[in-house]
Each structure stands twice: as structure tokens, then as C-alpha cells.
Amino acid sequence: MSDLNKLGLAQARDALRKGETTSVELTTACLGAIEDAGALNAFVHKTPDLALDRASAADKRLQGREEAPAMCGLPIGIKDLFCTKGVPSQAGSHILQGFLPEYESTVSQNLQDSGAVMLGKLNMDEFAMGSSNETSTYGNAVSPWRRGNDDTALTPGGSSGGSAAAVAADLCLAATGTDTGGSIRQPAAFTGIVGIKPTYGRCSRWGVVAFASSLDQAGPMTKSVRDAAIMLGAMAGHDAKDSTSVELAVPDFEAMLTGDIRGKKIGIPREYRMDGMPTEIENIWAEGTEMLKAAGAEIVDISLPHTKYALPAYYVIAPAEASSNLARYDGVRYGYRATLDAGDGITEMYEKTRAEGFGHEVQRRVMIGTYVLSAGFYDAYYNRARRVRTLIKRDFENVFADGIDAILTPATPSAAFGLGEMTDADPVQMYLNDVFTVTVNLAGLPGISVPAGVDRQGLPLGLQLIGRPWEEGDLLNTAYALETAAGFVAKPAKWW
Amino acid sequence: MSIDQSTAARVAKLARIKVEDDALPALASEFNTILGFIEQLNEVDVTGVDPMTSVTPQRLKRRADVVTDGDQQAKILSNAPDAREGFFAVPKVVE
Numbered sequence: 001m002s003d004l005n006k007l008g009l010a011q012a013r014d015a016l017r018k019g020e021t022t023s024v025e026l027t028t029a030c031l032g033a034i035e036d037a038g039a040l041n042a043f044v045h046k047t048p049d050l051a052l053d054r055a056s057a058a059d060k061r062l063q064g065r066e067e068a069p070a071m072c073g074l075p076i077g078i079k080d081l082f083c084t085k086g087v088p089s090q091a092g093s094h095i096l097q098g099f100l101p102e103y104e105s106t107v108s109q110n111l112q113d114s115g116a117v118m119l120g121k122l123n124m125d126e127f128a129m130g131s132s133n134e135t136s137t138y139g140n141a142v143s144p145w146r147r148g149n150d151d152t153a154l155t156p157g158g159s160s161g162g163s164a165a166a167v168a169a170d171l172c173l174a175a176t177g178t179d180t181g182g183s184i185r186q187p188a189a190f191t192g193i194v195g196i197k198p199t200y201g202r203c204s205r206w207g208v209v210a211f212a213s214s215l216d217q218a219g220p221m222t223k224s225v226r227d228a229a230i231m232l233g234a235m236a237g238h239d240a241k242d243s244t245s246v247e248l249a250v251p252d253f254e255a256m257l258t259g260d261i262r263g264k265k266i267g268i269p270r271e272y273r274m275d276g277m278p279t280e281i282e283n284i285w286a287e288g289t290e291m292l293k294a295a296g297a298e299i300v301d302i303s304l305p306h307t308k309y310a311l312p313a314y315y316v317i318a319p320a321e322a323s324s325n326l327a328r329y330d331g332v333r334y335g336y337r338a339t340l341d342a343g344d345g346i347t348e349m350y351e352k353t354r355a356e357g358f359g360h361e362v363q364r365r366v367m368i369g370t371y372v373l374s375a376g377f378y379d380a381y382y383n384r385a386r387r388v389r390t391l392i393k394r395d396f397e398n399v400f401a402d403g404i405d406a407i408l409t410p411a412t413p414s415a416a417f418g419l420g421e422m423t424d425a426d427p428v429q430m431y432l433n434d435v436f437t438v439t440v441n442l443a444g445l446p447g448i449s450v451p452a453g454v455d456r457q458g459l460p461l462g463l464q465l466i467g468r469p470w471e472e473g474d475l476l477n478t479a480y481a482l483e484t485a486a487g488f489v490a491k492p493a494k495w496w
Numbered sequence: 497m498s499i500d501q502s503t504a505a506r507v508a509k510l511a512r513i514k515v516e517d518d519a520l521p522a523l524a525s526e527f528n529t530i531l532g533f534i535e536q537l538n539e540v541d542v543t544g545v546d547p548m549t550s551v552t553p554q555r556l557k558r559r560a561d562v563v564t565d566g567d568q569q570a571k572i573l574s575n576a577p578d579a580r581e582g583f584f585a586v587p588k589v590v591e
Contacts, residue, residue: 098575099575100574100575102568102571102572102574102575199552200551200552201552201554214550214551240559243556243557243559244550244552244556246552246554306540308536309536309537309539309540311533312533312534312535312536312537313537315530315533315534316534316537323511327512330512331577332576332577332584332586333572333575333576333584334575334576334577335575335577336577337577337578340587344587345587345588345589346586346587346588346589347512348514348587349586349587350512351512351513351514352514354511354512354513354514355513355514355515358513363511363513364523364526364530366511366513367504367507367508367511367513367523367527368527368530368531370507370510370511371499371507371527371531372534374507374510381534381537383547384537384538384540384542385534385537386547386548386549387540387542387545387546387547387548388537388540388542389547389548390545390546390547390548391540391542391545393548393551426526426529427526427529427530428529428530428533431533442551443551444551444552469552
């Protein structure tokens with residue numbers, strides 16, 4: 001078989017089980033593609049020896065009598081936010097330069113136990129703070145997509161930009177991502193792949209470098225909805241090491257992909273129709289609505305009245321939690337410590353280490369978080385934002401109580417933009433990238449981005465489906481029906 | 497609410513991030529942009545609404561208060577920028 005790196009998880013799994021290929025062959029094909037793709041700057045720590053060892057072990061397992069687990073022999077990339085034992089894990093930050101974890105995150109361990117082969121670590125915005133992968137200490141990840149013949153370098157989105165670029169460019173069969181405000185779904189939409197953020201508590205956060213603990217969730221970024229179902233099943237599950245991990249059985253998500261959505265009620269929230277929204281986004285949303293209707297779903301206009309306040313609430317809550325979580329980077333226990341001048345004490349050590357170790361966006365968010373939590377402002381900002389968060393969640397509870405099964409929205413307010421195009425914009429302009437996705441994190445719900453079409457410049461556009469809590473299986477099935485109807489097959493032309 | 501340079505300097509100090517004096521005006525201006533955006537929250541009537549403490553309807557789980565781990569000094573110190581004699585080392589704290 002040729003071009004093994006271009007396979008998805010399900011196709012590769014089936015080929016492995018039929019004996020048509022081996023994990024070593026699959027892994028070798030991906031390692032070759034990674035070597036050729038330096039221009040994308042997606043893989044920032046490569047682990048070829050480890051990958052080939054695990055691939056050989058997987059091949060033995062596949063030959064044995066025992067039933068091979070779901071991900072056996074399938075080569076994937078891991079976002080740099082996941083701690084991986086003995087392999088650099090920097091969260092895209094200079095402050096974790098040289099950090100080699102002594103432990104493995106639960107999610108990456110679950111994947112490893114399921115037989116997955118890690119190819120290396122993937123680029124990302126520093127501490128997952130960004131929507132364009134431009135805040136990374138490794139430099140920008142670059143999208144494999146271009147606007148027609150224009151060679152402007154485009155963002156793969158963020159923060160899981162390396163994951164998105166790697167999957168879209170077939171450097172791996174799939175990748176892990178994490179999503180605090182849209183960091184799986186926005187890059188998936190920008191690069192024409194599938195990305196699901198599961199219900200908060202579905203995947204363990206243990207060993208995932210924390211950004212905003214009440215919002216962070218890990219999820220898969222894949223080439224198809226079926227692949228997302230397979231990989232989410234392998235990542236998810238209760239973990240005693242994360243006190244917010246839920247004790248619920250993980251269903252066989254793949255078995256729930258029937259494509260039958262007859263009678264399902266799909267909500268179209270009027271508040272997501274934003275002023276100044278590009279026509280192409282409105283059109284793709286309308287087309288997606290028609291596709292679900294044609295598949296037998298009932299379309300219902302709904303209202304989520306507090307939508308407008310989701311982003312401002314997020315930009316209180318997420319920085320507040322970040323300022324607390326990132327207090328641990330003090331130059332004492334791990335990572336970078338600034339060189340000190342004679343006479344510098346411990347306070348100078350903290351201040352210089354954090355000034356030199358954190359990039360600009362991270363510093364800004366830590367300081368905003370410090371401000372909104374400081375004496376005199378805690379009630380006015382932080383507590384008010386948490387009250388608004390309650391209202392945002394209640395909006396969703398109300399529509400679900402009215403019988404809505406899933407909600408269809410655009411995934412992003414635009415197609416991918418050029419790297420550097422937002423540099424002169426104020427920070428709030430960049431934050432607007434998450435306007436359709438951030439509500440889902442605040443409400444703890446599952447959300448999936450499905451590629452639905454291309455714009456007139458040939459760039460992918462995604463649609464988002466939002467599901468009921470813990471019903472990822474039903475959500476994936478609706479996404480499967482949308483994917484089937486949309487028939488998205490575009491791939492970026494190789495220029496790298 | 498408007499943030500002036502001295503407030504920006506105070507926040508930087510609280511966050512333990514060194515900001516040079518000449519960077520303070522730009523920082524204060526960025527804070528004001530972001531806080532201006534956040535202040536939309538004041539339009540929302542939150543009377544009688546509790547602040548969210550958990551996004552999922554479950555109490556934080558408790559575990560048995562027992563020792564499950566230990567004797568990992570070498571692993572714990574393996575990533576320290578400066579470790580000596582089994583301890584993390586830092587600049588002198590007490591004169």
C-alpha cells in the first residue's frame with residue numbers, strides 16, 4: 001500500500017487487522033512525512049525511536065491471539081500540553097524549557113494502553129493561550145492550506161495548531177488536542193478536519209498542563225467523525241487522579257454511528273447570527289441546516305439569550321484560573337530560571353524568571369487574572385463572571401429541556417487568516433475567534449467541529465454541533481450524518 | 497474603570513512578573529482595552545443568581561486520607577534548576 005500516512009484511523013485499523021500492512025510500515029510512512037514537513041513546524045519534538053519500538057510491539061500484539069485494543073498500531077501526534085514521560089513537554093513555553101516529566105498524562109497513557117504509537121509532540125500556542133499558534137516558543141505552526149495560488153502563510157488556528165496542521169497534512173493519522181475556549185474546534189475548522197471537545201469530566205485532566213481548570217478538556221482531532229469516535233473512546237474514562245473526572249462508563253461511540261437522525265430536533269440559535277458575519281459563513285450554516293433537515297431532522301429556531309456575554313465572562317474566568325495555575329512556574333521546581341545579578345533575592349528570581357520565561361500573551365492573561373481576583377475587584381469581576389456563567393449554562397439547559405437534541409452553529413466567524421495579519425489588532429479582536437465555541441466550555445458541554453465546505457478562496461469552513469452533556473455518542477452520530485451529507489473531500493495541495 | 501500606570505505596576509508586582517517602567521503605558525492601555533470588553537458583563541441582571549462552582553452537577557470527590565505514594569525524592573528533584581543535597585535551592589531568603 002502506498003501513502004499509508006494518508007489513511008485515517010478506521011482505514012488503517014482495518015488494514016492492520018486484515019494483515020494488509022503493519023504498524024511499522026504505517027509509522028515509517030508518517031515519520032517520512034514528518035521529515036518532509038519542516039516548513040509546517042507542526043512536530044516540535046520528534047520521537048522516532050520510541051515510535052518504532054511501540055510499532056513493533058503493536059505488530060506483535062496484532063499477530064497474537066489476544067484481541068488487539070482499539071488504537072493498536074495507529075501512529076498519532078500528541079499536543080505538547082500533555083506530559084509524556086521522558087519526552088519534552090513544554091506547553092509551547094520557554095518557561096518549561098528542558099522539562100522532562102517523570103510521569104505520563106492519563107490521556108496519553110490511555111492511548112498508549114490502547115496500542116497507539118506516539119510520533120512526537122505537536123506545536124501549540126503557549127499554555128494554550130491563543131487562536132493562531134503565534135504565541136508558541138517554537139515559532140508559528142503553518143497551515144498546509146493556502147488561498148488558491150497565493151503563497152501567504154496561513155494560520156492552522158490555535159491553540160492546537162500543530163495538531164491541526166499535522167492531521168490535515170497527513171503527518172499522522174490523528175492527534176490529541178485540548179480545548180479551553182475553542183482550541184480543538186477552531187483549528188479543526190480552519191484545516192478541514194474533525195475535532196471534538198467532550199463533556200467536561202469525560203477525559204482526565206491529570207498530567208495535562210493546566211490553563212483554566214474548570215474549562216480545559218482534551219479531545220481527538222481526526223480525519224473523520226468515525227475516527228473521532230474511535231479515538232475519543234480510547235482517551236476517555238474515569239480517573240481517580242482527577243477529582244473532576246466523572247465515573248461514567250464510556251460507550252462504544254463507533255457503534256453508535258448509524259447516520260440515522262430522523263426525528264432529532266436540531267436547534268438553530270438566533271444569537272449566533274452576528275452582525276458583520278461573512279456571507280460565506282451564513283451560507284454554509286444555512287446549507288448545513290438544510291442537510292440535517294433532508295436527513296430527517298426537525299429544525300427548530302431557538303434562543304440562547306446570554307450568548308453575547310460568553311466571551312467577556314470567559315476573559316475573566318480563564319485568566320483568573322490561569323493566574324492561579326501558572327503561579328507554580330517560579331524557577332524553583334522545574335523549567336527555566338533566570339540568571340540573577342549579584343544581590344538579587346528570591347523575589348527578583350521569581351520576577352525575572354516569569355518575565356523571561358512567559359511570552360507576552362501569557363503575561364497579559366496572568367496579570368488580567370491577578371487583577372480580577374485582587375482585593376476590591378473579586379466581586380465586581382470574578383464573581384459577576386461566574387454568575388453570568390450560571391446563566392449561560394441555564395440557557396442551554398432550557399433548550400435541552402424543550403427537547404432539543406443538538407445545536408448547529410458556525411464553528412468560526414471566518415476562514416483561516418494569514419499569520420501576522422492580526423498582529424496589529426488589539427487583543428480583543430483575536431479573542432473574537434472563539435465567539436461560537438466558548439459558550440460550550442462555559443457550559444461544560446460536548447461540541448464537535450465538522451468540515452462542511454470551502455470558501456471562494458478554497459479554504460475549509462467548519463460547522464459546530466453542540467450536544468447534551470454526556471451524550472457524545474448521539475452528538476457524533478449527528479456529526480456523522482452531517483459529514484456524510486456535506487461530503488467534504490478537499491485536501492491541501494502539497495507545497496511544503 | 498480605568499487602569500493607570502501605577503495600577504499596572506502593582507498588578508505586575510502581585511503577579512511576580514518584572515515589567516520595565518517604559519513598558520507600563522502600553523500594558524496599562526492593553527488592560528483597559530480588555531477590561532472595557534469585560535465590562536459588558538455589567539449589563540446582565542444577576543440578581544439571585546449563584547456563582548457557578550462546578551460545571552457538572554457532582555460534588556468534588558473525596559478520597560481516603562491515606563498515604564499512597566512517597567520515596568520519590570530523586571524524581572521530584574530531577575527537573576529542578578538548582579537542587580542540592582536533596583533539596584530545592586533558591587537565593588538566600590532570610591538574612
